[in-house]
Amino acid sequence: MRLVFAGTPAAAVPTLRTLVRSHEIAAVITRPDAPLGRKRVLTPSPVAQAAEELGLPIIKAARLDDEATEKITALEPELGVIVAYGGLVREPLLSAPEHGWINLHFSLLPQWRGAAPVQRALIAGDTELGASVFQLVPALDAGDVYAARTVPVAADATADVALRILADDGAGLTADVVASIADGTGVAVAQQGEATVAPKLTLEDGALEWTQSAAELFARFRGVTPEPGAHTTVEGLRVKVLAMAPIDAEAQAPGTVWTTKQALLVGTGTSPVAVTRVQPAGKGAMNATDWWRGLRADENVRFGA
Structure with missing residues (x-):
């Protein structure tokens, strides 16, 4: 399929690297370079660094505004894939790809919708962590789910370790969903159960x-x-x-x-x-x-x- 990929942190890189093996990545959308370290040196995001290494076109945008929407729409993608980009996808961009957008989220939806699902799950003492791939809709992490699975994580794993494990496993899960959409067998079902929220940590x-x-x-x-x-x-x-x-x-x-x-x-x-x-x-x-x-x-x- 002809894809656009949106992501920013290291947790999004495994999915990008997995998808590029089997699909055409028309562009990678990521947030602009950010100042890091004591010297506040402007540094490309982990996704930008991976995209450059892979020789992929990069669109750096702090938000998916009219300008970014025009650039992405002009690429005529069949599907958008988003993993922790850090910004909202709104109409008309949401409907621009033929198959819309799918999102890899690091929780078993509808549990822990929001910016910090792994961290909030660990704080709550959850013994079961997982990942979900769902159809992106305007409401926060509320779309129908194509696939979800639990992922074994050690009982003493901190959030960074757990996120790395989920990111690696979620890359394969996302690739499976993209393949099912491509061959017409993918089916998304409504989320079941009570939703919990995972706001950004302070x-x-x-x-x-x-x-x-x-x-x-x-x-x-x-x-x-x-x-x-x-x-x-x-x-x-x-x-x-x-x-x-x-x-x-x-x-x-x-x-x-x-x-x-x-x-x-x-x-x-x-x-x-x-x-x-x-x-x-x-x-x-x-x-x-x-x-x-x-x-x-x-x-x-x-x-x-």
């Missing part, structure tokens, strides 16, 4: 509440790692928690801190968690026990205070 979503259970704290840590990052306060200063896990040890009051040779243990609403790596404000990442000993904190200093 910095405050990373705040750890030590009165929660160890399971709830670890679920939040997984969902917000690496971005926006799990964090707490110690003596009023913010500290990023880079590595932690539940541990089988005697419970102590929430926020209470004690050390072993391997880790910093912190009390929760249930059993403790082991914090092994932190990043204090204005400093680099470091071993948690080394950082704590360097503080010379007395026994009354707690996490979350």
Whole structure:
């Protein structure tokens, strides 16, 4: 088929690389170069970098406005494929391809419609993750689903790891759907069940509440790692928690801190968690026990205070 592909982050690259093997990619639409790093160097998106490597035409657009719509429509695509582009597809562009647009979404729809499905699923403690390919419609992630499947993800996987696994698996799922549309066998069915929403994460979503259970704290840590990052306060200063896990040890009051040779243990609403790596404000990442000993904190200093 003659396709246009829209995507921006690394999670969209596996699908682009898979589709280019079997289909004509008339153009790749991605968001403009963005400033990255401390020096704020303008850097092409991961999708733009992959498209350039593959020798594909690139359209960089912050939003799919009239100008972008005109460029894309002129290519006469049969189908549009979108994976985490970061902008809305509206009419008349939505109906421009003969078969409309399909979207790879990293959840089992109608669960977790929105910008952060993997992160929100992990924070909620979901034990089942997956991906769906659906027909794009004006309403948010509400179109009929061509295919969906669960994807095994380790119980301790953080959001970045889970997203990589889902992106790799979802590439094949999307390719199967495109093939079925091409040969006329593809059938999309209405979403079933209650919808949940997955809004973009904010910095405050990373705040750890030590009165929660160890399971709830670890679920939040997984969902917000690496971005926006799990964090707490110690003596009023913010500290990023880079590595932690539940541990089988005697419970102590929430926020209470004690050390072993391997880790910093912190009390929760249930059993403790082991914090092994932190990043204090204005400093680099470091071993948690080394950082704590360097503080010379007395026994009354707690996490979350």
